[in-house]
Amino acid sequence: MTLLKLFAAFMRVGVLTFGGGYAMIPILEREVIDRNGWATHEELMDYYAVGQCTPGIIAVNTGTFVGYKVAGVAGSVVATVGVVLPSFLIITVIAGIIQNFADIPAVKSAFAGIRVCVCVLIFNSVIKLWKSAIKDKAALVLCLAVFALSIFFDISPIIFVVLCGAAGILLTRLGVRGK
Amino acid sequence: MKLLLTLFFEFFKTGLFSSGGGMATLPFRYDMGERHPDWFTPAQLADMIAVSESTPGPIGVNMATYVGFRTAGVLGGLFATIGLITPSVIVVLLIARALKEFRSNPYVDAAFYGLRPCSIGLIAAAGLLVVRIALFHWDALGGGAGWWKYFFNWKALILAAVLLVFTRGVKATKKLHPIVFILASAAAGVVFSF
Structure with a gap:
């Protein structure tokens, strides 16, 4: 029963969110806090913040957090499938139509x-x-370097992600951050 | 089957290495298009972005379904979408138990200090490729006398300028949903035969 509720709630989030990101917050709040009391406002904001700092789609990450809290691993899977399913169905139909009229x-x-x-x-x-995000010189240099290198060279974005993650740690340790 | 598994794996990588939401998966799409030129052209990718922005649901998921569908039909869309979300679910489940520790971990914080500018640089570079096909006739570059007359897509440049004013300058229209501007641009495209 809880699983079904989770599924329905996150499906509504998937249907009602246009564009993802911050557009999702009011709908999430209504479904997760007001309607079902699955999390407090603070918890939801924590999930959302961590969802932005973990790989992947923010909506999926947040869904997984809430689902896990409410009903363990099964809950996380159900919430994730719920949030993704409307996209999948709608896009499949539209992509099929566009292909025929292109x-x-x-x-x-x-x-x-x-x-x-x-x-x-x-x-x-x-x-x-x-x-x-660009609040100091080091971040500015990093951003421009990635921009220039990825225009002029054929480098996989994965390489940039790994190197910049390491650079972030190095720059913080060296005390360059924030200057 | 091999194509489906390749789709799954490509989107798994995107899910694992992109962060920051929305447009963050875009550079991965471009990289994908370069390595699999038979999957979609840069112009089709720009169309996918527009459709993903104009339909409900997270943009990253919409784009995955779209790319997968174009490449290998309904099953392709399914494999691409599942590939994209699998790393999210695994990573989140791993850290869900130690959420507070993860958030306050200085290494995680420091890594994201580097990842955010990286994400912006990558998105901007991928955006430049859309600019190239949408606002210019790149193949005219340096080709014969007066090439510059054909190089600039004047209609497109004017539309871009108008859109910039309405999405950034005019207070009344700034907050409108992107779908409004996308539909208006489609109408402009038809009326002025872009």
Whole structure:
């Protein structure tokens, strides 16, 4: 019964969240705190913060935390499947439709326009992330170095992630951080 | 079957090494497209981003389902999605017992001090590739006299400028959901035949 409730609650989170990230918080609060009392506000914010500092999708990470707290490993799996299922179904239908209409000239023009919008959206999210994360010289240098290297060389993002994680530890130990 | 397993593994890697949500999986998609050119083109990837932003659910999950579906149908979408979320579930289960310790661990904190700028640099670089296909005719570069007339996609550049003003400058429209701008851009694309 609890598992079913978990599944339904996280499915609602999946359906009602457009865009993920912070857009998810009010819906999570309603489902997890107000409706079911599975966690306190502080706990949920902790999950959310740690969800951002662990690999993977924030919504999935948060779902796994809450599910685990409520009903152990089974709970975490059920909550995760719940949050992902609506995306999976909706995108499968839309991707199928788009594939069939992709050759129509008007659809091509529409997507050419949309691509312009995607540039602006990516630009805006880079600015937003920049404001929240680039707070000292070392972080600035690290960010620009990754940007330049990944433009000019064919390096896997995994290499950058591993090296930057190590650089973060090294820079903190050297006391460069925050200057 | 081999294709499905490759999809699973590719997205497993994305799930394991990307962090920070939203656009963070984008650089991994580009890397994937470069290594598997038959899966999708950069232009199709830009379309996937638009669809992922305009539909419910986490963007990373939407993109995984989309890429998987395009590459190998419904099963492809399933394998890609499961691949993406598996590392999340494993990692979170491992640290769920020691949540407070994890959060206050100085090494974790220090590693993320380095990972955040990394994520931004990677997203910006991947974004530049979308800029290249959406705002310019890159193949015209340096090709014969007056190449620069064809190099700039003027209609697209004007639309980008207008969108920048409305998403950053105008207070009344700044907070609108991206789907509004995506639909408006689609309309502009059709009306002005981009």
